[in-house]
Amino acid sequence: MIKYKRILLKLSGELIGDEKYGFSKEFLDFISDEVLNLKKRYDIDISIVVGGGNIIRGNDAHLYGIDKTTADYMGMLATVLNALALQSILENKGLETRVMTSIEIKSVAEPYIRRRAIRHLEKGRIVIFAGGTGSPFFSTDTAGALRAIEIKADALLKGTKVDGVYTKDPKKHTDAQKYEYLDYSYFLSNDLKVMDAAAIALCRENKLPVIVFNISQKDAIEKIIKGENVGTLIYNFK
Numbered sequence: 001m002i003k004y005k006r007i008l009l010k011l012s013g014e015l016i017g018d019e020k021y022g023f024s025k026e027f028l029d030f031i032s033d034e035v036l037n038l039k040k041r042y043d044i045d046i047s048i049v050v051g052g053g054n055i056i057r058g059n060d061a062h063l064y065g066i067d068k069t070t071a072d073y074m075g076m077l078a079t080v081l082n083a084l085a086l087q088s089i090l091e092n093k094g095l096e097t098r099v100m101t102s103i104e105i106k107s108v109a110e111p112y113i114r115r116r117a118i119r120h121l122e123k124g125r126i127v128i129f130a131g132g133t134g135s136p137f138f139s140t141d142t143a144g145a146l147r148a149i150e151i152k153a154d155a156l157l158k159g160t161k162v163d164g165v166y167t168k169d170p171k172k173h174t175d176a177q178k179y180e181y182l183d184y185s186y187f188l189s190n191d192l193k194v195m196d197a198a199a200i201a202l203c204r205e206n207k208l209p210v211i212v213f214n215i216s217q218k219d220a221i222e223k224i225i226k227g228e229n230v231g232t233l234i235y236n237f238k
Helices: 027-042 057-062 066-093 114-122 140-150 182-188 196-206 222-226
Strands: 008-011 046-051 098-101 128-132 155-160 181-183 210-214 230-233
Touching: 008 140, 008 222, 027 046, 027 066, 027 222, 046 114, 057 066, 057 222, 066 098, 066 210, 098 114, 114 128, 114 140, 128 140, 128 222, 140 155, 140 196, 155 222, 181 182, 182 196, 182 230, 210 222
Parallel strands: 008 046, 008 155, 046 128, 098 128, 155 210, 181 230
Antiparallel strands: 210 230
8 A cells, every 4th residue: 555665854944934933833843743754554664865045045145145155055054943843843743753853963863874773764763854955056857856866765745835846836826837747857857846856866866756745735744645646756767
């Protein structure tokens, strides 16, 4: 019944964030309940990559007069704050978790070691990857693709505020049409913006399915792991 036994869930900082306080208690409660229900019902491995856009985005460096490289490192540190917040809420609900960072902050998280991450998953722990790739000029989408490939995930799930990939921005264009299936090469050649091109190129090279879906829909992740048609599936269909 389970199509995807090991998944990596990519969450943007904008989802985790709240305009007033920096963190959205409502979303953190929602996503932690979704993960809890999945672990109760199914024998699956769950890992998560978090962004940091609710705190700072490297691409916004020019707005503050900050060097782009410095801003990217600041963004990596922001993902650690989000990972710790999510970890705390997951553990308050009885789940065992580990935060692993590509930038060493030993007082609060483990350094990322691939074999150790896989071992945590095998023991049933939720692994939250923070710190992006550890290098500037790469998005957390690329970090998500990289970690998913390294841990041999069956699929990368990109949670967004819309229910898939569209021909145009559905919030601005009423005639926008949703793609149910997309080929990696079509995604890249048409410069679709839902995910970073480097992330999609990595997934194409390693034949990793990507599902873009509306994270706010209850039980959406459960439907995906069971193979139901949710969101947009990006894969090599040729």
